Amino acid sequence: ILNVEQSPQSLHVQEGDSTNFTCSFPSSNFYALHWYRWETAKSPEALFVMTLNGDEKKKGRISATLNTKEGYSYLYIKGSQPEDSATYLCASQGSGGGADGLTFGKGTHLIIQP
Amino acid sequence: ETGVTQSPTHLIKTRGQQVTLRCSSQSGHNTVSWYQQALGQGPQFIFQYYREEENGRGNFPPRFSGLQFPNYSSELNVNALELDDSALYLCASSLGQASPLHFGNGTRLTVT
Numbered sequence A: 001i002l003n004v005e006q007s008p009q010s011l012h013v014q015e016g017d018s019t020n021f022t023c024s025f026p027s028s029n030f031y032a033l034h035w036y037r038w039e040t041a042k043s044p045e046a047l048f049v050m051t052l053n054g055d056e057k058k059k060g061r062i063s064a065t066l067n068t069k070e071g072y073s074y075l076y077i078k079g080s081q082p083e084d085s086a087t088y089l090c091a092s093q094g095s096g097g098g099a100d101g102l103t104f105g106k107g108t109h110l111i112i113q114p
Numbered sequence B: 001e002t003g004v005t006q007s008p009t010h011l012i013k014t015r016g017q018q019v020t021l022r023c024s025s026q027s028g029h030n031t032v033s034w035y036q037q038a039l040g041q042g043p044q045f046i047f048q049y050y051r052e053e054e055n056g057r058g059n060f061p062p063r064f065s066g067l068q069f070p071n072y073s074s075e076l077n078v079n080a081l082e083l084d085d086s087a088l089y090l091c092a093s094s095l096g097q098a099s100p101l102h103f104g105n106g107t108r109l110t111v112t
Helices: none
Strands: A003-008 A011-015 A020-026 A028-036 A045-050 A055-061 A064-069 A072-075 A086-094 A102-104 A109-114 B005-007 B010-013 B019-024 B031-037 B042-048 B051-056 B066-067 B074-078 B088-094 B107-111
Touching: A003 B010, A003 B042, A011 A020, A020 A109, A045 A055, A045 A064, A055 B031, A072 A086, A102 B031, A102 B042, B005 B088, B019 B088, B019 B107, B031 B074, B042 B066, B051 B074
Parallel strands: A011 A109, B010 B107
Antiparallel strands: A003 A020, A020 A072, A028 A045, A028 A086, A055 A064, A064 A072, A086 A102, A086 A109, B005 B019, B019 B074, B031 B042, B031 B088, B042 B051, B066 B074, B088 B107
């Protein structure tokens, strides 16, 4: 069983500021790391899936990095906007592939203050 | 392209009863998985179906069971409901290994 930890649990950021948060996961039996954004009253939306050590992915103002050797991933948001307010979930996928399912962290709840 | 839809959106059941939750996969997705999110927790993996067969299961008792149909839609059945089964149940479809999950809006189950 993989344990995924996210920090901080919640975060208040001023509009226009940049921010980042962390996901840590056991590095053994690693296959993939997923990031999702979950806005209130909506369904979780996939942001990134990363598999290789050193992977960096970018989607607009949001980017993510992956370190599989030490077992962590960072999510960065540049120039935060009110629409970035959401819970950000990371999930680790074991080497059993999809049949193992994803192990999710509890999420980082981000609030952007105008 | 049709997204993932779940029904019902909310449900109230009594302890000991049985419940069936339904999910329609995104068009073209042959893999469906179910997750339970209890209050204050991240989603927890229940099981996954691929081509109508269960091919992965999390740490949930046998009273949690499922089905996947030829059109890739799916059901989650829970027997002998317990109070701790109260949670948000999320269905997600995907194209398989290391593919992003596409989630439905979930079914909120309350067991009294």
